[in-house]
Amino acid sequence: MDRKGDGKMELKRRDFLRVAALAAGGAAFLGRPADALASPDLSGWPDRAGMLTDLTECVGCRTCESACNAANGLPAPDVPFDEKSVFDRKRRPTASAYTVVNRYEAKGSANPVYRKVQCNHCEEPSCAAACPVRAYTKTPEGPVLYDKDVCFGCRYCMVACPFYAPAYDYESALEPRVVKCTMCHGRIRAGGIPACAGSCPVGAITFGKRKELLKIARDRIRRFPDRYVEQVYGEYEAGGTGWLYLSGVPFPQLDFPDNLPKKPIVENTKGFLSAVPLVFTLWPALLGLCYAANGNKEEKG
Amino acid sequence: MNDNTIAKAETYPARIAGKLTMGMPLSEYARGLVTPFNVVCAVILSVGLPLIGLRFLRGLATVTHASNEYPWSILLGWGLFSGVPLSATGYVMATAVYIFGFRKYHPLVRLGVLTGFMGYLFAVIYLLIDIGRPWRIYYPMAVSYGPTSVLFLVAWHVSTYLTVQLLEFSPAILEWLNARRTRKWAILITVAMTIAGVILSTLHQSALGALFLMAPGKLHPLWYSAFIPVFFFISSIYAGLCMVIAVSTVASKYLKDKADESFLGSLDGLTVGLGKAACVGMFVYFTLRIIGVAHEDQWALLSTRYGGWFLVEVLLFVLVPFLVLTAGVKRGSARIVRFGAFHALAGVILTRLNISILMFNWNLPGHFQAIVPPLREVFIVLSIIVLHILIFRWILNRMPVLREDPAYPDSH
Numbered sequence: 001m002d003r004k005g006d007g008k009m010e011l012k013r014r015d016f017l018r019v020a021a022l023a024a025g026g027a028a029f030l031g032r033p034a035d036a037l038a039s040p041d042l043s044g045w046p047d048r049a050g051m052l053t054d055l056t057e058c059v060g061c062r063t064c065e066s067a068c069n070a071a072n073g074l075p076a077p078d079v080p081f082d083e084k085s086v087f088d089r090k091r092r093p094t095a096s097a098y099t100v101v102n103r104y105e106a107k108g109s110a111n112p113v114y115r116k117v118q119c120n121h122c123e124e125p126s127c128a129a130a131c132p133v134r135a136y137t138k139t140p141e142g143p144v145l146y147d148k149d150v151c152f153g154c155r156y157c158m159v160a161c162p163f164y165a166p167a168y169d170y171e172s173a174l175e176p177r178v179v180k181c182t183m184c185h186g187r188i189r190a191g192g193i194p195a196c197a198g199s200c201p202v203g204a205i206t207f208g209k210r211k212e213l214l215k216i217a218r219d220r221i222r223r224f225p226d227r228y229v230e231q232v233y234g235e236y237e238a239g240g241t242g243w244l245y246l247s248g249v250p251f252p253q254l255d256f257p258d259n260l261p262k263k264p265i266v267e268n269t270k271g272f273l274s275a276v277p278l279v280f281t282l283w284p285a286l287l288g289l290c291y292a293a294n295g296n297k298e299e300k301g
Numbered sequence: 302m303n304d305n306t307i308a309k310a311e312t313y314p315a316r317i318a319g320k321l322t323m324g325m326p327l328s329e330y331a332r333g334l335v336t337p338f339n340v341v342c343a344v345i346l347s348v349g350l351p352l353i354g355l356r357f358l359r360g361l362a363t364v365t366h367a368s369n370e371y372p373w374s375i376l377l378g379w380g381l382f383s384g385v386p387l388s389a390t391g392y393v394m395a396t397a398v399y400i401f402g403f404r405k406y407h408p409l410v411r412l413g414v415l416t417g418f419m420g421y422l423f424a425v426i427y428l429l430i431d432i433g434r435p436w437r438i439y440y441p442m443a444v445s446y447g448p449t450s451v452l453f454l455v456a457w458h459v460s461t462y463l464t465v466q467l468l469e470f471s472p473a474i475l476e477w478l479n480a481r482r483t484r485k486w487a488i489l490i491t492v493a494m495t496i497a498g499v500i501l502s503t504l505h506q507s508a509l510g511a512l513f514l515m516a517p518g519k520l521h522p523l524w525y526s527a528f529i530p531v532f533f534f535i536s537s538i539y540a541g542l543c544m545v546i547a548v549s550t551v552a553s554k555y556l557k558d559k560a561d562e563s564f565l566g567s568l569d570g571l572t573v574g575l576g577k578a579a580c581v582g583m584f585v586y587f588t589l590r591i592i593g594v595a596h597e598d599q600w601a602l603l604s605t606r607y608g609g610w611f612l613v614e615v616l617l618f619v620l621v622p623f624l625v626l627t628a629g630v631k632r633g634s635a636r637i638v639r640f641g642a643f644h645a646l647a648g649v650i651l652t653r654l655n656i657s658i659l660m661f662n663w664n665l666p667g668h669f670q671a672i673v674p675p676l677r678e679v680f681i682v683l684s685i686i687v688l689h690i691l692i693f694r695w696i697l698n699r700m701p702v703l704r705e706d707p708a709y710p711d712s713h
């Protein structure tokens with residue numbers, strides 16, 4: 001019995017070493033993402049495109065909604081695009097509308113304020129950092145794209161997006177997709193501009209290089225200080241977004257989240273993810289020591 | 302062992318049949334199935350299972366409250382976020398016995414490992430119902446890697462840990478099947494599996510909390526904390542310990558005839574011991590939660606409505622059960638410890654539901670209407686719980702979990 005016990009111990013020990021080796025391998029594998037995260041490189045694509053929406057110009061005509069619908073071949077809306085009654089309640093992008101315009105009776109403004117909502121095409125998108133199958137890509141051109149062919153529908157991207165942008169096809173039983181604005185990536189690649197920007201009759205949406213847009217926005221604030229609040233929404237929020245907003249009333253009044261960190265949200269998980277390799281290397285050692293220390297006791301006990 | 306003697310004389314299929322009906326003739330076995338409890342289960346299943354079918358015919362929208370603002374409903378809030386900490390039983394028991402060498406807890410190891418395995422298995426079942434394309438569930442492991450994602454980590458760990466736990470439990474299955482040789486190998490890898498299990502659990506228990514680090518604007522500031530991963534980890538330890546107390550209590554009550562003397566006889570003493578360990582965990586957890594508030598300087602928030610709810614969670618569902626457990630341990634009363642354990646478990650479930658559902662998007666208009674689950678979803682959850690219990694009981698009835706198989710004296 002004793003002999004047999006020893007033999008068993010031997011084998012157990014050897015197995016333990018093997019696991020430790022495996023774990024170290026795992027750490028190496030998991031170490032990569034943490035390293036990749038540690039140095040987010042934004043400098044690679046200095047000419048990324050963006051959009052500037054000037055909410056003081058927007059008249060709530062919903063032409064952009066209709067242009068978006070046509071450009072993306074989306075199903076006809078429940079309420080026609082020239083119908084004003086949609087403003088009676090707040091809407092959000094859905095599986096059949098990449099963008100929506102909402103109306104606000106804002107304090108300090110005689111006229112109603114209209115706000116266009118869509119994916120903001122973040123500089124460091126939370127949706128992309130959150131997706132376990134990397135269904136999102138921040139393209140060199142600027143738009144953040146979603147790939148339905150790898151998505152398995154966990155909806156963590158929706159939990160992580162601070163702007164409530166991605167919608168989900170809850171009605172579809174077997175092939176649901178996440179749906180969101182693509183900033184008309186195809187058109188941009190072909191040298192065109194996004195449908196909404198092209199259709200706006202009052203020029204409330206400007207398409208261009210993000211850094212140029214920031215200049216334009218700051219310039220407008222400087223020239224018309226009475227017209228705008230002093231903030232370009234999207235310049236810093238959640239690490240900055242491709243979509244920028246100018247407004248005449250404080251942004252929180254228009255349901256823009258005002259509690260977001262300035263740095264990319266993915267930074268919050270960086271510490272955690274980089275602790276992973278540590279656990280993978282330290283734990284086997286510590287537990288192994290404990291086991292070795294108690295091993296004799298165990299055999300006797 | 303009765304099984305054995307009958308089995309030897311019979312053919313192979315009959316032997317298997319005998320295993321399944323626990324050696325009873327089929328008619329007798331069937332008659333034994335008609336009990337009030339089983340009837341209630343059957344009723345719930347007859348409503349819930351078709352509803353699960355409906356989800357695959359008409360989409361999630363017809364059965365859950367999940368929406369564009371609230372992507373995760375109680376299917377995950379309960380099935381994954383509450384289910385996984387309650388399944389920490391496997392790693393806490395295996396660590397205590399195999400790593401720290403507390404041999405006297407041996408009679409509870411198999412129960413702990415089985416509870417953990419079943420818990421993870423069912424967490425995956427909830428997931429399969431919830432995710433859009435369940436047949437792609439292996440994608441993070443084989444098709445497209447998203448290593449910046451905490452969920453990627455969770456996916457890897459839950460799947461590997463599920464395998465690890467199955468291996469940890471396999472000796473019991475192999476004993477039941479009389480597969481002596483295979484069993485010998487299964488026993489040999491126990492320690493390796495235990496260590497692998499502890500690493501994996503440490504990481505994914507905390508990773509479940511880390512998932513919410515990506516939602517700083519959405520989770521109420523009293524619940525959002527840089528410490529969430531630590532909170533989730535520490536609470537999983539005492540959740541696991543209390544769950545072992547709870548499950549062994551129920552099993553010793555309703556499946557007495559399937560347990561042996563070493564299990565029943567030592568249970569009270571072991572319960573108090575587990576309670577003691579849980580106390581330590583709860584104390585650390587309670588202190589950390591308070592430090593959490595201090596760290597982010599959120600004292601002012603405590604006087605709001607949500608602050609009240611926070612205090613309910615932390616005082617009534619962490620501090621009070623901690624005190625009950627302490628009292629039970631001091632007096633050496635297994636009865637009081639059991640009360641404390643059930644109370645603490647309710648607290649763990651409450652915390653997880655708070656973070657994943659109740660306090661998520663707390664600032665959206667119409668929040669509380671939006672999170673009420675429809676009756677259909679409640680029935681789906683109930684029927685999965687029923688299945689969970691039935692399968693658990695099925696295994697306890699047959700395999701040597703609450704008892705040692707006399708044919709394997711050197712066993713667990």
Ligand code: SF4
Nearest residue numbers: 119120122125127161
């Ligand atoms: S707004 Fe949301 S969906 Fe769009 S890129 Fe940013 S995180 Fe992703």
Ligand code: SF4
Nearest residue numbers: 131151152154155157
């Ligand atoms: S729902 Fe799809 S795109 Fe979103 S995180 Fe999950 S797998 Fe990725």
